[in-house]
Amino acid sequence: MLHALVIEDDPDFQLGLAELVKQEGFTVATAGSLKEAREQVAGQPPDLALIDLMLPDGEGIELLKDFRESRSDAIMVSGQATVGSAIEALRLGALDYLVKPIDIPRLKTVLSNVTRMRVLKEEIGTLRQELRRLGHFGALIGNSPEIQEVYDLVAKVAPTEATALIIGESGTGKEVVAQTICELSRRRHKPFVPINCGAISPTLIESELFGHERGSFTGADHLRRGHFERASGGTLLLDEITEMPVELQVKLLRVLETGTLMRVGGDEPIPVDLRLIAATNRPPQQAMAAGKLREDLFYRLNVFPIHLPPLRERQGDALLLADHFLERLNASEGTSKRFSPAARDRIRSHRWPGNVRELKNEVQKAFIMSEDVIEMDGLKTGHGPPPAPLAHSVPSPQPGASLAEVERRHILATLEQCGGDKKKASEVLGISLKTLYNRLNLYTRAASLPT
Numbered sequence: 001m002l003h004a005l006v007i008e009d010d011p012d013f014q015l016g017l018a019e020l021v022k023q024e025g026f027t028v029a030t031a032g033s034l035k036e037a038r039e040q041v042a043g044q045p046p047d048l049a050l051i052d053l054m055l056p057d058g059e060g061i062e063l064l065k066d067f068r069e070s071r072s073d074a075i076m077v078s079g080q081a082t083v084g085s086a087i088e089a090l091r092l093g094a095l096d097y098l099v100k101p102i103d104i105p106r107l108k109t110v111l112s113n114v115t116r117m118r119v120l121k122e123e124i125g126t127l128r129q130e131l132r133r134l135g136h137f138g139a140l141i142g143n144s145p146e147i148q149e150v151y152d153l154v155a156k157v158a159p160t161e162a163t164a165l166i167i168g169e170s171g172t173g174k175e176v177v178a179q180t181i182c183e184l185s186r187r188r189h190k191p192f193v194p195i196n197c198g199a200i201s202p203t204l205i206e207s208e209l210f211g212h213e214r215g216s217f218t219g220a221d222h223l224r225r226g227h228f229e230r231a232s233g234g235t236l237l238l239d240e241i242t243e244m245p246v247e248l249q250v251k252l253l254r255v256l257e258t259g260t261l262m263r264v265g266g267d268e269p270i271p272v273d274l275r276l277i278a279a280t281n282r283p284p285q286q287a288m289a290a291g292k293l294r295e296d297l298f299y300r301l302n303v304f305p306i307h308l309p310p311l312r313e314r315q316g317d318a319l320l321l322a323d324h325f326l327e328r329l330n331a332s333e334g335t336s337k338r339f340s341p342a343a344r345d346r347i348r349s350h351r352w353p354g355n356v357r358e359l360k361n362e363v364q365k366a367f368i369m370s371e372d373v374i375e376m377d378g379l380k381t382g383h384g385p386p387p388a389p390l391a392h393s394v395p396s397p398q399p400g401a402s403l404a405e406v407e408r409r410h411i412l413a414t415l416e417q418c419g420g421d422k423k424k425a426s427e428v429l430g431i432s433l434k435t436l437y438n439r440l441n442l443y444t445r446a447a448s449l450p451t
Helices: 011-023 034-043 060-069 084-090 105-136 145-157 172-185 207-211 246-258 284-289 296-303 317-333 341-349 354-370 401-419 423-429 432-450
Strands: 005-006 029-030 049-054 073-076 096-099 164-167 192-196 235-239 273-279 306-307
Touching: 005 011, 005 034, 005 060, 011 105, 029 105, 034 060, 049 060, 049 284, 060 073, 060 273, 073 084, 073 105, 084 096, 096 105, 105 432, 145 306, 164 172, 164 317, 172 235, 172 273, 172 284, 246 296, 284 296, 306 341, 317 341, 401 423, 401 432, 423 432
Parallel strands: 005 029, 005 049, 049 073, 073 096, 164 273, 164 306, 192 235, 235 273
Antiparallel strands: none
16 A cells, blocks of 8 residues: 655644545655654655645755655645746656645546556566566567666656657567557557558558548548547557658657647547657668658657667577467467477577567478477578678669659669569568568559559
8 A cells, every 4th residue: 555645734634635645545644844744754755745835844845855866756735836836846856736725636636646657667666577587578578688678668668658769670579569668558458559651552641540531532431530549548659650751750740749630631630649659670860861751750759769689689589589489389289399409509599680570480480390399490500790781783863863763773673683582672671571562562553554
């Protein structure tokens, strides 16, 4: 049970406020001055303090620094509230500033939020210790120092409402990180909606994200709520954010700044309440230099960056992940297959250029092909340096060529140099295989249009 300290010099008001706090599930102590409050804190530091602004021996705001150092939450209460005192209290770390006579529903809401936040922090603390011992953190698997740093960042940002930007190579598990943030947040019982910006046609993405009104364009025969509205109250992941058309990034920025959106064809702003997480497999600075990501949007998204290391840099995690995937396959198929010692060596030594996604696919393929013992014969062993990047020449862009045309030529030239191997081409280009297919389909449709 959480403990609260009510610091108030009016006996009647102190008694009434203490009773209200007690009804919300707190144990309660009281103090009528700064001196008494400090004595109470020395004996039993509270989880929450409700502090009157004006006390007989000074201003209650003097206590905020003490409570901040002891990690106690604090709420200021005053019958003589001023804008200046409210700003100062919030600057010093007060959760809220209540004016006498107390708005009881608001007080109950604040107390309820304190309880939820404390419980959530305790759950996260316990969860982190146990899962780290086992090499698990939510849906994330691994106990290498590199992934442990990611766990630290996820645990810090999850209880907040901050926007996170997850940066990592294709296949490293960016969506899993985003889902873990959602599951450890106060929005965990609300929807988690992942959207791959590179998998949606550029002509449809605005409607997919923001929705459209009936009759707003040909074929819009009914009102459609976009992913932003569907994620209301929950978390929205915009994966491959650099694949979003630049002109739509302006509208996304406006939504983030105003908290409202406009459906395609609509004229009424619609409030949106969600937590946004973005992800990219392309270094943001590189994307901005190439004109694929607006600088102002980047700074709006990059509130809390999380860099997800590739699997080749996570010493020992490949085998832990492989065991996890095999365990799930055995459970779903009712089998008891196992890796041979040689297979375990191959898993350890393989560089995994396709990261966790490649590992999962290879384990599943080997599981299907094997009887009781899995050998992983298809993997190459060795700890040598990574293969050199594929050398290829790209036609120089003609002066005045659009960025879209330069991108098209670059993709097609890379694909040709890779001998038509789309998987290899996507790795060289630094984009997902799905994005490559979408681009090629777009080029095919464009080539088939009458001129």
